[in-house]
Amino acid sequence: MSSPLPIAFPTFANNKENNACKDALRQLCDLGYYFPLAGLYLLVALMGNSRGFRTDAPTIWQKRVIITRNYLSKRMNLNLQHKKAIVCGSTQGIGKAAAIGLAQLGATVTLLARNEEALQATRKELPSPNHQQHSYICADFGHPEQVQQAVSEWLKEHGGAHILINNTGGPPGGQAIDAALSEYTDAFTKHLICNQLLAQMLVPYMKSEGFGRIVNIISTSVREPLAGLGVSNTIRGAVASWSKTISMELAAFGITVNNVLPGYTKTGRLASLIKARSQQQGKTEDEIAQGMLAEVPARRFAEAEEVANAILFLCSPAAAYITGINVPVDGGRIRAL
Template identity: 55%
Template sequence: MKFDFSKMRALVCGSTKGMGKATALQFAELGAEVILVARNKALLKETIAMLPTINNQSHHFICADFSKPETLEKAVNEIVTKDNPVHILVNNTGGPPPGELVDSNLERFYQGFSQHIICNQILVKAVIPGMKKNKYGRIINIISTSVKQPIKGLGVSNTIRGAVASWAKTLSNEVAPFGITVNNILPGATNTGRLTSLFQHIAKEKNMSPEKIKEEWVQMIPAGRICEPEEIANAIIFLASPFAAYINGINLPVDGGRLSCL
């Protein structure tokens, strides 16, 4: 299999750090024109300068905060149109803050729903007309293994992730006849800023060191190590390619075997 995304445009959200950034770099390396999305303009500019331009392709960015969906809607509709479509959409943003359900206030639920479901829906509405026109579309959602097995201490996140998975499965049925697939990546513990801050949070609660928490987590992973963001990107690249045309509506764990269910 030879991956070639020349002549394709990929809109990759949450792409200045972690898995989103690793994914954007790989798409650009494989010839795609990439549109980055995040909040921090300086980091967007820094990241865009790092993207390969093997086809002399030009890359773009959208500076938007997913906690304010109306600003995202305006920005995405300026850059994505039926005549200037994207072929690949990677839905990804910061995860809801940790905490037990019983301690979570309603604001966290509204925020999580807005940031994950409402923004995904806005992005999908913007990209679908062009994907239909091209008879090619790949929508890939970075969610979490909590879709299959709730993670202790991530109450709001577990709840919202399940909703995103259900939204995605429903959408996959609706758009399949147009050559569009919708799939979910369920990352395990992955070496990014999000994981570092999660280890720090748990360490503080348990009065232990973050290194000890990491050690405990690694022991639960059959692969015996934390995932690298590039390994998440590898799975996304495959799902985004023409080779994955018949894979639709699935949850793909990339977790080193940590999930104990099938």
């Protein structure tokens, strides 16, 4: 099904010329090129002279759109039309921003979280430029057997997914040495065990399609451990190691596995960390926030959508040769190379 036209096209005197304009732009839109530059290029191509458009406009459109398609298809293909994605932790923050972005690029999105009311509300917010029928799965990552059962039921109806975004709320803060064993096992279950479970359930379909994208949203702590986040540092490192390992196992099947490492991002998680540090250090929340900003060369916190943009790229056809890496989105905070 053709995409709706996101950019304007010129109006000609006869319908044949109008239809040629529409068809040319739709071809670009179906490739995922939603940029005004592409449309502008084609509009300029139609200009025969300063007096107006050429009388052979349809022929020009047809020739120039082929040239433009050939050029752009070798450059940046972000189109996810006909792709299916499961996004975990997708009712708020980075997960929600990623779900919205994937839907905008044409993917049919399935939200996965534990709050059904929030899932229903978020599904209504998902765009459908290609008339996608989005869905959701309600399950708690604290109970892997529940996740397995819920996803198994979803697979019976939907067959599988090309894209998996692993994303789960981080463990509570605190010193690693003081953490109870139950804190480690709980975090291990919610992060690594559920990631493994979902990968095992979805990879067979990805292999059959010759296309797969697994993106794990973890933390910059895999590069530089963060003070006061002992359990999180430990678990995130385990996920990063798991990710690198399976990236090597799956690359030959057209499946990439990468990690996105968000820095300080304006989400509920950041707000809770600031509040906890404020109470621990006897400072105001503003003082804590300013201290955190001082660590970031960009001197601001990230928007969730900025982190999502990195996720979207890694999910796209354009990122087919990128696998097994960590991508920090942190405003330059990590000092390591």
